[in-house]
Amino acid sequence: MSAPEGTRRSSGGFEEERIILPTVALCSSGDAGDIRVLEELFSSVRWGSGVIERELAEPGLGVLYLGARLSRRLAGYAVLRADSDRLHLLNLVVDERYRRRGIASSLLLGAFELGGYLGCSNIRLVTQATNSGAIALYEELGFSNVTSRGR
Numbered sequence: 001m002s003a004p005e006g007t008r009r010s011s012g013g014f015e016e017e018r019i020i021l022p023t024v025a026l027c028s029s030g031d032a033g034d035i036r037v038l039e040e041l042f043s044s045v046r047w048g049s050g051v052i053e054r055e056l057a058e059p060g061l062g063v064l065y066l067g068a069r070l071s072r073r074l075a076g077y078a079v080l081r082a083d084s085d086r087l088h089l090l091n092l093v094v095d096e097r098y099r100r101r102g103i104a105s106s107l108l109l110g111a112f113e114l115g116g117y118l119g120c121s122n123i124r125l126v127t128q129a130t131n132s133g134a135i136a137l138y139e140e141l142g143f144s145n146v147t148s149r150g151r
Helices: 029-042 051-057 103-117 132-140
Strands: 007-009 015-017 023-026 063-070 073-083 086-094 122-125
Touching (some): 023 103, 029 073
Parallel strands (some): 086 122
Antiparallel strands (some): 063 073, 073 086
């Protein structure tokens, strides 16, 4: 009997989770279907029909998608747009089966690296005040609350 993905059997017979680091890279138009599935299942933000496909196919639009993969499976993605010296995080989605495993942190660290490459000195994001898990992650990574909106 083999252990499920992400686990292993210890000498005491208990299964424990092993750490698997995701691979983070820019997405291509071939990733549109996987991004759309994650968006429909796990995102509160819905891009219109064909938007993801168009943005991936036309890099000149200025919207970038970073994907985090475990093996070959897309576990999460971030949507970013560069604006002069600022990178905007437009959406961050992680498959709920892979949450609390460093996927979002890896995507944000990838966004920091990409922003530096693009000459951006800061990253701006907006999240709901009720999204305490996301807020805790952002604060842990050094983000500060500049303004607060209800909702």
